[in-house]
Amino acid sequence: MNRRESEIRYKLRKRTASERTLDNGFKNFSLGMASIVAILLFSILIVIFRGSIESIAKYGLSFLITSDWNPVDDAYGAFTAIYGTLITSIVALLIAVPLGVGTAIFITENIIPKNIRSILSVMVELLAAIPSVVLGLWAIFIMEPFLRPFLISINSFLGWLPIFNTTPVGPGVAPAIIILAIMILPIITSISRDSLNQVPNKLREGAYAIGASRWPTIFNIILPAAISGIAGGVLLALGRAMGETMAVTMIIGNSNNFSWSIFAPGNTIAAMLANQFGEADGNQVSSLMYAALILMILTLVVNVFAQLIVKRLRLKY
Amino acid sequence: MNHTKNNSIINSPCISLENVTISYKNSPAVRNIYCEMPRGKVTAFIGPSGCGKSTVLRSINRMNDLIDGCSLTGRVLFEGVDLYAPEVDPVEVRRRIGMVFQQPNPFPKSVYENIAFGARINGYTGDMDELVEMSLKKAALWDECKDKLKESGCSLSGGQQQRLCIARTIAIEPEVILMDEPCSALDPISTLKIEETMHDLKKSYTIIIVTHNMQQAVRVSDMTAFYNAEKQSGGSGKLGYLVEYNETSKIFNSPSQKATQDYISGRFG
Numbered sequence: 001m002n003r004r005e006s007e008i009r010y011k012l013r014k015r016t017a018s019e020r021t022l023d024n025g026f027k028n029f030s031l032g033m034a035s036i037v038a039i040l041l042f043s044i045l046i047v048i049f050r051g052s053i054e055s056i057a058k059y060g061l062s063f064l065i066t067s068d069w070n071p072v073d074d075a076y077g078a079f080t081a082i083y084g085t086l087i088t089s090i091v092a093l094l095i096a097v098p099l100g101v102g103t104a105i106f107i108t109e110n111i112i113p114k115n116i117r118s119i120l121s122v123m124v125e126l127l128a129a130i131p132s133v134v135l136g137l138w139a140i141f142i143m144e145p146f147l148r149p150f151l152i153s154i155n156s157f158l159g160w161l162p163i164f165n166t167t168p169v170g171p172g173v174a175p176a177i178i179i180l181a182i183m184i185l186p187i188i189t190s191i192s193r194d195s196l197n198q199v200p201n202k203l204r205e206g207a208y209a210i211g212a213s214r215w216p217t218i219f220n221i222i223l224p225a226a227i228s229g230i231a232g233g234v235l236l237a238l239g240r241a242m243g244e245t246m247a248v249t250m251i252i253g254n255s256n257n258f259s260w261s262i263f264a265p266g267n268t269i270a271a272m273l274a275n276q277f278g279e280a281d282g283n284q285v286s287s288l289m290y291a292a293l294i295l296m297i298l299t300l301v302v303n304v305f306a307q308l309i310v311k312r313l314r315l316k317y
Numbered sequence: 318m319n320h321t322k323n324n325s326i327i328n329s330p331c332i333s334l335e336n337v338t339i340s341y342k343n344s345p346a347v348r349n350i351y352c353e354m355p356r357g358k359v360t361a362f363i364g365p366s367g368c369g370k371s372t373v374l375r376s377i378n379r380m381n382d383l384i385d386g387c388s389l390t391g392r393v394l395f396e397g398v399d400l401y402a403p404e405v406d407p408v409e410v411r412r413r414i415g416m417v418f419q420q421p422n423p424f425p426k427s428v429y430e431n432i433a434f435g436a437r438i439n440g441y442t443g444d445m446d447e448l449v450e451m452s453l454k455k456a457a458l459w460d461e462c463k464d465k466l467k468e469s470g471c472s473l474s475g476g477q478q479q480r481l482c483i484a485r486t487i488a489i490e491p492e493v494i495l496m497d498e499p500c501s502a503l504d505p506i507s508t509l510k511i512e513e514t515m516h517d518l519k520k521s522y523t524i525i526i527v528t529h530n531m532q533q534a535v536r537v538s539d540m541t542a543f544y545n546a547e548k549q550s551g552g553s554g555k556l557g558y559l560v561e562y563n564e565t566s567k568i569f570n571s572p573s574q575k576a577t578q579d580y581i582s583g584r585f586g
Contacts, residue, residue: 110383110385114385200422202418202420202422203422203424203425204383205380205383205416205418205422206418206422206423206424206482207424208380208383208408208411209378209380209411209415209416209417209418209486210411210412210415210434210435210438210439210485210486210488210489211408211409211411211412211413211415211435211438211439211489212408212434212435212438213408213438216434216438220434220438221424224425224426225425
């Protein structure tokens, strides 16, 4: 009898009440934590919407397409800032995506020895650690004066295009685009690198085993398999670019005079908010709220749109 | 070239390994392999885990090139050409010497595209539909798959996926097909189907298969190579070597080495 009892080392047992309370408690705690995110998002939306009602009532949708911003006459239109937000973030993305994804491919494929790759990889992460105000300072004093001759020559060759038709004189949209591209590069690179690393090696081997060289393997197998992660990274980067304030405000020129040209000083919604909230009152506050609402909606639309693309592109493995 | 007398039974080998030693990060994994594999036959590599069978197999189509720190000494001859000569393009090697892996690894594309992709990148100019149908038929998958050509290759069952990988390999018309434990992830019925496929395939291809399943080696192969491993002196790893290589019937009925005898009778490994 003794021997048999010693053989049974585990007994079937019921969970105690306290154990079950703990389980339920944890479940509810997680639920609560997750709900806070949603509640926060909605309450911010509601507060901003309430703040902007006055301006929405007064200017309506013409707010989106007029570029007057005149506190003296109480005339507000955010087209300059909306255009600035869109052009800076989209062009910055166009520059940073090929660079970032290319860097990620270079880091993950065994093109160069592993130790060089890991050094490169660390340097990309370090780029993300530079505070945006430092980047802004660098942009004003070093990057912009350095780039100006190039921008001037682009203007003299391609000045007939509306987006290049003003002479670069200093702060403007173009330097802001470049500084944004630098800022979002590490996000795109590190997220792309992680999702490329997650592509199972057996897919890579399968492609090589049927005589694929590196190029078709990367572009037909590896990248499509990683595309949802990469697109997620690009999205995050776009969100960052649209919302980035400090560095942009320092270099974009903060002008509310509309110009199609990226060499002229301009404005983004984020930069405008940062610059004007301090001394705004009445209708101006409401108009700034309206602009903030537009920024939020823009980001939301971009997100939803990108999710749809990701779903369609995604390869399951 | 007559290192051991049993190699003389092969007149013109398709692939021959001459004193091949493969190392990972300077510590050898398999050493001094001499082996000549006949054209149009199935050669099986058997042996306990960690004895380097897969490593040797992967060296034949230069798959080991993809592994950091893997190096090879000796010569791997394919139709008399040294595959590791500097002027040889590994991409061309892999087109002529195809490979099927242990884990089925169809591309996350449609069944059709799984086969068409390899053909397209290798410059196939013929009728793609015809090639897809023919390859799937050769891999005994056409009947199960002909209505699913647009579905993802990953939606097939494990055995079907593996046959899809075989179909995709034969679509590019290699001369040799390497199979690295192709049935180890499959159930007995799928295994049987793949073995039947192999019987048909060996009429037109040279096949080299790594297997842990000795009955499988007996069923499918004409030649068998038995590998074993010994504890490395001073190191923690194992060092593999080729014990015996002969016709399958001889290996399983009258092996000349005691280690082979022990292994095939299950007293070992």
